[in-house]
Amino acid sequence: MSRYNAPLVFILLFLFYGCSTKEPTSMIGKKTFQNEDVLILKALEYQREKQYDNALETYKILYEKSHKVNYLEEEARLSFLSNNQARTLDILNRAIEKYPNNILFKRLKSGYYMKTKAYSKAEKLALEILKRERNAENLSLLGDIYFLEKSYNLSLKYYESAFKTNESENLLLNMVNLLYKFLDRKKEAISYLETYIRMKDASEHVYFALVRIYGQEKNIDGLISTYEELYTKFKKDEYGKKAIELLIYKKDKQAAIKFLEESDYNPQMLLDLYTSNKDYKNAYRIAQSLYKKTNNIDFLAKMAIFEYEKNKNHLNPKILNSISNKFETVIEKFHDPVYLNYYGYLLIDHDLNIKKGIKLVKLALESDKNSPFYLDSLAWGYYKLDECRKALEVMKKIINETNEPEVLLHYKMIQQCLNQKNSKEKQ
Template sequence: MIKIITIILLSLTFISCSTQHVPVKANEKAFEGEDTYILFALRAEQIRDYKSAATLFEKLYKKSSKKEYLYRSLADDLKAAEYKKVITRVDTLNQNSLADVKLVRYKIMALIKLPELDKAKKIAVSLAAKTKEADDYLLASDVFIKKKEYNMALKYLDSAYVQNYNEKILDKMAVILYSNLHRKKDAIAYLETDTRINGCSKLICNRLIGIYSHENNIDGLLSTYKRLYNVDKSENVAQKIIQIYAYKRDYIKLMNFLEESGADDDVLLQLYITGKDYEKAYKLADKLYVKTADVNYLGQDAIYEYESHENNISKKRVAEVVKKLEDVVAQTQNPLYENYLGYILIDHNVDVKKGMAYIENVLKKNPDSAYYLDSLAWGYYKLGKCNKAEKIFRRVATLEGGDNPEVIKHINAVKKCLNKSYKTKKVRKQK
């Protein structure tokens, strides 16, 4: 590729020999073949052959006197690490003056790279004093940073920031304050003040996050992540907020965040369930089922709809819950849903035998579950077979979960049933 570019350069030189050098306007073609030079120069840049690109743009400048070609040529020389060449070219054109500030900037950048920092410092300070432009304050600050003169670097950055409230300048200032001058509180104050005035951009928020993380400031981290979420509603940012709230065990505020943002409905659903807010739980599960068609959400929808109305549930709602659970069980055969369906059929006398069939099926897979055995025993109770129920409850009492309040309630009901049966038999015998 280098050989090809060299051949192109020779051919373009030959093509241009017949052209005369005349002053032209910036938007006018200076000579025949100018567009061809530009195309090859841009191609050289594209393949990162910056040396050839610089040579081509330099020829374009010499033949057209258009300054944009000169500046592009010097920029490519810098990329090609031709630092001494840049200095020589600028000195030839500028005669060590500050006449063309763009040329002076290229020289300063070349001196920084060499590095000839004292020379760069002298010129950069003079240029900033002359132009008072933000770009030149920034360039001077770069020299002072390289020389590790951080207070002076901060001074020039501050001057640039006053002129142009650029977040990249602020970020540089914060890094110097925090890492180099160890003025940690000042660094945070600069960044926080800017976010209050201008909002928390990704750059500034992420810088604050880095600092607060280093300082182990959990509240600062949370506050910043929440502000960042306003401009970057990504899953990653949302998860950070969720993790911090969970770490702080501030579940109420976590719930509020999730309700407002919709960042993670699965986590929100678990919070509703944990907090026994079954009304919100079943409505959210229903929303998730509609959104995803995941039958497990339909199962949770049914269970928590039932739980939210258990103490005052209508026959119509029971029928709706049963229908949902039947759909779920038909598709998943999940023991949790199967047991729940069986229990509802039994407890509400919808179809006790059918309910018991579901329970017996799940017991084949989980024979030692106190909860499933409780459901089966309750079925026998509903059928009036209290002796069978009592035998099962004796076993339930020895298992984990046997002291559950609902189980105890069922056991007491069976005891009353047995006592009543005993008294009835006694009365009959006396007669």
């Protein structure tokens, strides 16, 4: 069960009997009997081990020997963790009789009535408490009671009054739960959450409450913006991943790129998006940054490809030399067939070193002997060496398997070359 939908009584009871965080020395104050410090350490250890009956008995001894009210308060709080309702009521009655002005004991007794579904008694006592101390805690107590009575408008009234005094997340989530789930005032619920997130240092719980509502409302834009904010604030990869997944689902590639650029969540994903957009200038920039950070040779290879693609229409010897130098570094350490073929084809197509280009393409073909791309590069290399018959034999293996314009153009030029040779031989 999610926290957002949990019955409010459990939140209330947690406030009543949450394990004490007091340090032994602060709880003891001035020692009143010899073994007081030993007993309080025992009590705290019992609490940590969830041996609540033993803890209760120890606090009872501590109170009886010291008459310090804080020991009785701890005993009363812990009694809620037991199923012994009679004992709980007995402890509370004794405590109130001894300390009639102690608000905590009365709050706990009101909580006891809530737990036992005696709501009218809980309400009467809570109203009495509120007259004495009008604060967020006591207003919230009445909100809890009215919620359990299903008086949702009245419950909301007290939660809102409490929230004006103390803008706690628990109160916020209680109000949102009422507005959205029980009063069908969905826009107000969303507004409360959005405003709180905008104005306060909200925890992940508040963001998740908004995520759940946006999910139920199928508000994709709201989900995206919330996950983006979650990642920006908490820097957890799961939130960035979710934001990107939703942007891709929405087919908003530009928004995904914008988020990745601003958040620096996943540079590799940003690189892939730039590549798919054929934005080789920015792809080169990201690959260069990643290469500097990681020294991963794969990014240097990508830099070489992006440098070629972004300058394809205005290549010159200087640019080709820069690309070749990068590829030379790559192939010394990294025999990836894609890069071997790419560099080999570049050497062939630009007449830089045709024989070396063919050699690199053949190395690529050792990994995939039937690749139409690698075979096309090999055929083109033979064509460049004026070995048209060999080129045509290679092209025959792939010509019926591809409609790539460049491959078809190569095939046409190889055929023309061979026809010219045949004509010359006949003369």
